[in-house]
Amino acid sequence: xxxxxxHDEHPFATPPDLRDPARQLRGRLASxxxxxTSGGPDHRTGLTVSSLLVAEGEPSRVVALVGxxxxxxxxxxQSGSWVLHVLGENDLELSxxxxxxxxxxxxxxxxxxxxxxxxxxxxxxxxxxxxxxLERSVETGFHRLVTxxxxxxxxxxxxxxxxxxxxxxxxSPHLDPxxxxxxxxxxxxxxxxxxxxxxxxxxxxxxxxxxxxxxELKTRDIGVSVVFPPDTDTxxxxxxxxxxxxxxxxxxxxxxxxxxxxxxxxxxxxxxxGEFLVFPDAxxxxxxxxxxxxxxxxxxxxxxxxxxxxxxxxxx
Numbered sequence: 394x395x396x397x398x399x400h401d402e403h404p405f406a407t408p409p410d411l412r413d414p415a416r417q418l419r420g421r422l423a424s425x426x427x428x429x430t431s432g433g434p435d436h437r438t439g440l441t442v443s444s445l446l447v448a449e450g451e452p453s454r455v456v457a458l459v460g461x462x463x464x465x466x467x468x469x470x471q472s473g474s475w476v477l478h479v480l481g482e483n484d485l486e487l488s489x490x491x492x493x494x495x496x497x498x499x500x501x502x503x504x505x506x507x508x509x510x511x512x513x514x515x516x517x518x519x520x521x522x523x524x525x526x527l528e529r530s531v532e533t534g535f536h537r538l539v540t541x542x543x544x545x546x547x548x549x550x551x552x553x554x555x556x557x558x559x560x561x562x563x564x565s566p567h568l569d570p571x572x573x574x575x576x577x578x579x580x581x582x583x584x585x586x587x588x589x590x591x592x593x594x595x596x597x598x599x600x601x602x603x604x605x606x607x608x609e610l611k612t613r614d615i616g617v618s619v620v621f622p623p624d625t626d627t628x629x630x631x632x633x634x635x636x637x638x639x640x641x642x643x644x645x646x647x648x649x650x651x652x653x654x655x656x657x658x659x660x661x662x663x664x665x666x667g668e669f670l671v672f673p674d675a676x677x678x679x680x681x682x683x684x685x686x687x688x689x690x691x692x693x694x695x696x697x698x699x700x701x702x703x704x705x706x707x708x709x
Contacts, residue, residue, distance in 0.1 A: 414546045418447055418479070418523055426484075428491045429459070431468035431475040431513040437502055439514070440465040441492035444536075445477075447523075453543045455525050458536040466537055473527045474512040475541065478519040483588060487518065506629040512544070517629065522547055553595035558602055565606075570614035573664045575671075576603045580623045583681050584691065587640040587699055607669060618663035620671040621681065626650040640699040648676075 430439035445457035455477060459466045469475050480488050489495035497503060506517035512524040525541030532538075557576050565574065581589045582596025600619055607617035624630055630650060634642075651674050659673040672678035684691045 414453075418521065418543075418546055426480045426488050428478040428480060428487060428516070428519070429457070429465055429469075429475050430478065430516065431465055431472055433472070434509045434514075436468065437500075437507070437509075437514045438464040438468050439491045439501055439516075441488050442477075447543075454528065455523065455541045455543060457539055457541075458533065459539050461532070461535060461537050466539075468513070469527055469539065470530075472513065475525050475527075476510065476513045476515050477523040477525055478516055479521040479523075480519055484519060487516075504628050504631060506627075521549075549591045550595050550598075553592065554598040554602070557599050561602075561606060565610065565615065568613075568615050571616065572614075573616040573618070573667070574606070574610070575618045575620060575660050575663055576606075577620050577622065577660075578603075580621050580677055580680065583621055584684055584695070586644065586695075589641070603669075616664075616667050618660075618667070618669055618671050620656070620660055620663065620673065621677055622651070622656045622659075622673055623677045623680075624648050624650040625653050625656055627653055643701060644695060644698045 427442050427445060428439055429442045430437065432438050440459070440463055442457055442459065445455060448454045448456060459469065465475075486495065490497045491501060502514065502516070508515045508517065510524065512526070515522055515524075523543050524545040524547075526544050528540045528542050530537045530539045561574060561576070568574070576599050578599040579592070579596040581593045582598075582600050585593040585597075600621075603617055603619040610617055624645060656673045659671050662668075663671040670681070672681060680691075
């Protein structure tokens with residue numbers, strides 16, 4: 394009698410590539426804290442919202458309670474749409490800011506990376522966003538019970554990895570030799586960092602994708618480069634520094650951010666030189682080589698930084 398094999402996975406589970414995005418979004422709402430944003434570029438507003446649910450369907454929907462006297466409801470009523478941002482454990486400052494519990498000099502969106510979309514302002518910090526269109530609202534106590542159709546759900550993987558793939562897919566067939574493509578990864582795509590799990594996965598993916606794309610396009614005399622910027626002095630970094638986990642702060646506290654102009658120069662330089670792996674500064678290049686030659690030592694050093702942060706917290 395031949396031996397059998399007992400699988401440890403659920404026999405009837407839906408394969409990952411077939412799982413409903415709205416169901417996955419609902420599964421990430423264990424904290425129950427989100428930020429809704431709405432309004433145009435000159436009238437942005439937002440509010441921390443915790444009373445909501447996600448209903449799967451065709452299309453899927455979000456149902457939430459929004460204060461009737463809030464600027465958010467006025468903006469949703471006027472524009473007919475909003476952006477839902479799912480907050481994580483490291484987003485307490487963001488939650489308090491939009492709840493009105495923490496001062497925000499310069500306005501709610503000061504210092505944040507923001508993209509204005511047809512649904513409203515999209516904050517780049519949270520990993521997961523849903524873009525919603527108002528379907529109906531019902532007066533409920535002092536609130537409006539709003540129902541929105543989910544037009545789109547994206548995450549950091551969609552933006553940083555799939556976005557790169559989609560742009561290359563769209564433009565590469567139309568490039569004439571000697572054309573050149575420059576993709577932007579990150580030093581978090583060279584070394585995985587505490588608190589950057591999804592971001593590192595996306596940026597490692599950009600590197601791997603660029604490796605394969607370089608080989609495929611070489612036969613057409615189309616060049617490919619991938620740039621690995623370290624911490625760069627931008628408003629987004631300054632905001633992140635206020636909410637970074639202590640473990641990551643302990644790792645990065647000795648790193649001096651480089652100016653964005655230096656990253657831009659390295660991008661332009663890669664087009665001229667044709668260099669594949671591009672590091673904007675000497676420190677980044679040295680870190681890359683150190684990780685290649687002595688990866689276990691580098692990881693041990695970073696682990697010690699994380700552990701020292703944990704010990705400090707316990708001591709407090």
